[in-house]
Amino acid sequence: MATVVKPPGAPAVKTGKLRAWFYKRFPIEEFISDQLVGYFAPKNFNFWYFFGVLSVVALALQLFTGIFLTMFYKPGEATSFDSVEYIMREVDWGWLIRYLHSTGASAFFVIVYLHMYRALLYGSYKTPRELLWVIGMLVYLTLMAEAFLGYVLPWGNMSYWAAQVIVNLFGTIPGIGPGLVEWIRGDYGIADATLNRFFALHVVAVPLGLLLLVLLHLVALRRTGSSNPDGIEIKERLGPDGKPLDGIPFHPYYTVKDTVGVGVFFVLLAIVVFFVPTLGGYFLEHANFEQADPFSTPPEITPSWYFTPYYAILRAVPNQRLGALLLLLAVLAYLFLPWLDRSPVKSMRYRGWLSRAFLALFTVSFLGLMYAGLNPPQGVYVMIGRICTVGYFLYFVLMPFYTNPRFDRVKPVPERLRYHAHH
Amino acid sequence: MTASGVIDADALADESRRHFLLAATVATGATGVALAAAPFIASWNPSERTRALGAPTEFNVAKLEPGALAQTLWRKQPIYIVRRTPEMIASLANHDSRLKDPQSRDSEQPAYAVNATRSRNPEYLVLIGTCTHLGCLPKPRFDLARAELGADWPGGFACPCHGSRFDLAGRVFDGSPASLNLRVPPYSFADAHKLVIGVDEQTGAA
Numbered sequence: 001m002a003t004v005v006k007p008p009g010a011p012a013v014k015t016g017k018l019r020a021w022f023y024k025r026f027p028i029e030e031f032i033s034d035q036l037v038g039y040f041a042p043k044n045f046n047f048w049y050f051f052g053v054l055s056v057v058a059l060a061l062q063l064f065t066g067i068f069l070t071m072f073y074k075p076g077e078a079t080s081f082d083s084v085e086y087i088m089r090e091v092d093w094g095w096l097i098r099y100l101h102s103t104g105a106s107a108f109f110v111i112v113y114l115h116m117y118r119a120l121l122y123g124s125y126k127t128p129r130e131l132l133w134v135i136g137m138l139v140y141l142t143l144m145a146e147a148f149l150g151y152v153l154p155w156g157n158m159s160y161w162a163a164q165v166i167v168n169l170f171g172t173i174p175g176i177g178p179g180l181v182e183w184i185r186g187d188y189g190i191a192d193a194t195l196n197r198f199f200a201l202h203v204v205a206v207p208l209g210l211l212l213l214v215l216l217h218l219v220a221l222r223r224t225g226s227s228n229p230d231g232i233e234i235k236e237r238l239g240p241d242g243k244p245l246d247g248i249p250f251h252p253y254y255t256v257k258d259t260v261g262v263g264v265f266f267v268l269l270a271i272v273v274f275f276v277p278t279l280g281g282y283f284l285e286h287a288n289f290e291q292a293d294p295f296s297t298p299p300e301i302t303p304s305w306y307f308t309p310y311y312a313i314l315r316a317v318p319n320q321r322l323g324a325l326l327l328l329l330a331v332l333a334y335l336f337l338p339w340l341d342r343s344p345v346k347s348m349r350y351r352g353w354l355s356r357a358f359l360a361l362f363t364v365s366f367l368g369l370m371y372a373g374l375n376p377p378q379g380v381y382v383m384i385g386r387i388c389t390v391g392y393f394l395y396f397v398l399m400p401f402y403t404n405p406r407f408d409r410v411k412p413v414p415e416r417l418r419y420h421a422h423h
Numbered sequence: 424m425t426a427s428g429v430i431d432a433d434a435l436a437d438e439s440r441r442h443f444l445l446a447a448t449v450a451t452g453a454t455g456v457a458l459a460a461a462p463f464i465a466s467w468n469p470s471e472r473t474r475a476l477g478a479p480t481e482f483n484v485a486k487l488e489p490g491a492l493a494q495t496l497w498r499k500q501p502i503y504i505v506r507r508t509p510e511m512i513a514s515l516a517n518h519d520s521r522l523k524d525p526q527s528r529d530s531e532q533p534a535y536a537v538n539a540t541r542s543r544n545p546e547y548l549v550l551i552g553t554c555t556h557l558g559c560l561p562k563p564r565f566d567l568a569r570a571e572l573g574a575d576w577p578g579g580f581a582c583p584c585h586g587s588r589f590d591l592a593g594r595v596f597d598g599s600p601a602s603l604n605l606r607v608p609p610y611s612f613a614d615a616h617k618l619v620i621g622v623d624e625q626t627g628a629a
Contacts, residue, residue: 161559165584168558187473189499197467295494295501297560301584315585320556320602377586378571 032251035222040247041254042228044419048122049226050261051115057262058108059214063207065101073153075199077192080155081291099277100269105147106283107269109306112140116334120359123346124227130338132220137335139213142206144307144331149202151304155195156288161301163190163198169314172324189294230417231346237416246417282374300376308373309366313392315377316385326389333396340396343403345410352408358395365391479621481613484547492563494552497620501552501560502608503580504618511565511591512545514577523595524604530555530594532607533623541592541607549610549620550593556601559584565591580605 023029072091074083087094116136119125125133152163167184171177186193225235225247234244248254278284282305287298303311313330317323345351348359368388375381402408469477480497487493487506495502516539519525527537535543542548552560561580569576572588579590588596593605609623 161584164553165557165559168556171558182469183467185469186467187469187499188477191473191499193470193473294496294499295560297562297583299583301559315600318598318600320600323600377584382586 036251036255037249039222039225039250040234040244041226041250042230042232042234042244042417043246043248043253044228044230044417045226045254045257046229048114048118048229050258050265051111051118052226053258054111054261054265055108055115056214057265058104058111059210061104062101062108065097065104066203066207068097069101070203073199075153075196077155077195077292080153080195084154096273099273102284103269103272103277103279105150106279106304106306107265107272108143109147111265112143113306116140117363119227120337120362121348122227122229123231123341123343123348125338126231126341126343126346127338129220129224129227132217132224133338134335135213135217135220139210139217140334141331142210142213146202146206146210147304147306149198149206152195152198153202154288155292156285157290157293157296157298158285158288158301160190160292160294161297162303163194165301167194169324169327172321174321190292227346228417229347230349230414232413232415232417234417246419302374305370305374308371309369309392310373312369312373312385313389315373316382316389326393330392333393336396337399340399341403342400342405343408343410344405345413347413350411350413351403352410354402354408358398358402361391362395364388365395477621479619482618482620483616484618485616490565492565495620497551497608502620503548503550503552503563503605505548505550505563505591507540507546507548507591511578512540515540515590515592518575518577518590518596521597522590523597523599523602525594527594527604529602530604530606532604533609533625535623536607539592541594541604543610543612547618548592549607549618551606551608553606554582554584554587554601555595555603555605556582556585556587556599561587561589561605 069087072083072087072094074080084098087098089095091097119133119136148162148166152159167181167190170184171181173180182188184194185191186197225233228234232246234246237245239245272279272283278286285302285304302308310327310330314323314327317326343351343355348356365388368384369392372381372385372388377385477498480495480502482493482495482502482504484493484504484506487504489506489508490511491506493504495504524530527541532541540548554561559582561582564572564576564581565578567576567578572581577590579588579596580593581588582599582601585600587599587601589599589601589605590596593607595601595604608620609625610618610620611623613619
């Protein structure tokens with residue numbers, strides 16, 4: 001038996017020789033005891049709480065498949081489109097790697113949207129988790145940039161025109177706009193220079209930022225702990241051993257539960273990848289199977305489904321600058337939720353009908369905008385877009401009023417979590 | 424020094440001197456970072472080769488039929504050239520009240536295109552074909568009263584992306600998300616039929 005110098009307060013360590021050698025040089029035991037076995041999570045997590053861990057799985061999937069795509073993809077006006085076709089037709093299993101990456105991107109957004117909606121449902125963004133929420137929103141914004149940059153790389157016609165439209169959004173900034181657009185493109189139009197810098201950003205710069213932000217998100221989570229469907233702080237009810245009465249160790253309880261969720265996720269992912277990889281044009285748009293053509297705008301330009309709500313807001317406004325400004329506000333509005341929400345109660349379970357009605361309004365508006373954004377900018381779709389834009393912003397602007405307990409009759413929150421054990 | 428021989432740093436410290444040195448160090452460092460960032464930021468500008476390839480483009484309008492549209496590329500941007508019929512030119516005067524900028528006061532064009540037809544020669548309309556909203560290509564819709572554009576459609580361009588509409592001088596209609604008329608590039612005629620895009624007497628080779 002080797003002897004180990006045990007720092008004060010460190011956990012008891014089984015002293016195998018190799019283990020002891022590592023323990024002296026690396027705090028792996030502390031990591032397990034502090035962050036996994038000794039990290040307590042509320043015991044009443046439900047379905048909605050799968051999406052945190054699933055977003056980490058989706059990120060890992062994108063990094064892994066992306067590294068392999070980089071081995072075959074050649075950025076450049078003359079080579080990009082052909083190299084993607086080469087991956088699809090001639091690289092062994094290349095189609096699988098690419099479809100995993102393209103479907104993985106949509107899956108990532110499904111997961112992140114459900115993860116965010118969970119926070120709206122149970123007030124996870126409220127004190128003391130404001131910073132956790134803000135960092136999470138920065139992850140979301142970075143993910144949007146990453147998705148847009150990746151969308152341009154296949155250099156299909158939709159890639160080209162999406163890049164044209166999105167980069168031109170920067171041109172609406174008063175004064176510096178036109179110069180800024182030329183600087184971003186590195187040419188007088190979307191061109192080789194643009195494609196190459198987008199490649200560098202997509203595979204190196206933005207993923208590094210994304211990883212850093214996800215790490216910060218998890219660090220902030222370790223300070224506050226997870227919220228839960230009842231919106232009760234488990235740290236306020238400690239047992240005689242100093243551990244939360246309503247908490248259970250993250251490992252093994254939630255690691256095992258999450259493993260099941262990850263399994264189900266991969267089954268669903270496989271169904272899409274193997275049977276409907278383009279999902280009828282929603283996950284991979286048909287216009288993108290033609291090469292970029294600066295002489296031909298596709299008959300209908302719609303972005304990927306996960307951007308369409310904001311795109312519909314942009315189109316709803318018959319003024320260029322105001323449209324771009326509303327788009328920006330729509331994306332940034334979430335950042336302010338912790339300070340707009342005045343309710344003394346976190347979870348919708350204990351809020352009054354006003355809060356619930358406005359969350360329903362937001363849900364309908366968001367889905368309505370998504371629908372409008374997927375359709376041509378004519379007739380009834382413009383109308384749906386305008387009505388839903390109003391609904392979307394009312395959710396945020398009126399929040400300080402409808403969450404005020406003078407108007408929204410909240411129910412008493414129980415002392416302990418509501419929890420029914422399964423037998 | 425105290426009696427015990429330990430230096431009391433706080434007693435010796437000159438706070439204002441410390442503060443000055445700290446501020447000076449931070450300022451010098453920040454200046455260095457800003458200067459070091461400049462080359463990296465400048466690397467994103469159009470390169471020398473890109474600028475050289477932005478040279479003027481020539482186009483022969485002799486074979487363009489009246490009422491027809493031709494496209495060419497200048498600086499990676501599609502250029503629309505329309506040979507307008509006398510009816511098309513006459514129709515431009517009839518819908519000023521439905522336009523956002525009928526006199527082209529706010530829009531971007533050379534001085535010789537600030538007129539009722541937005542052109543040097545009313546017969547030839549020369550436009551940069553990218554929508555002033557977000558850069559899609561408005562489609563030519565020259566026939567009158569098209570079903571989806573309304574009974575009073577006087578002919579012009581309609582953008583498929585966000586629904587902006589322009590008349591046969593590239594002027595934007597009310598209700599469009601675009602706020603400005605389609606841009607007119609600098610251009611000149613080297614002879615009766617040779618149109619040169621990117622060069623005029625004011626700018627030289629633009």
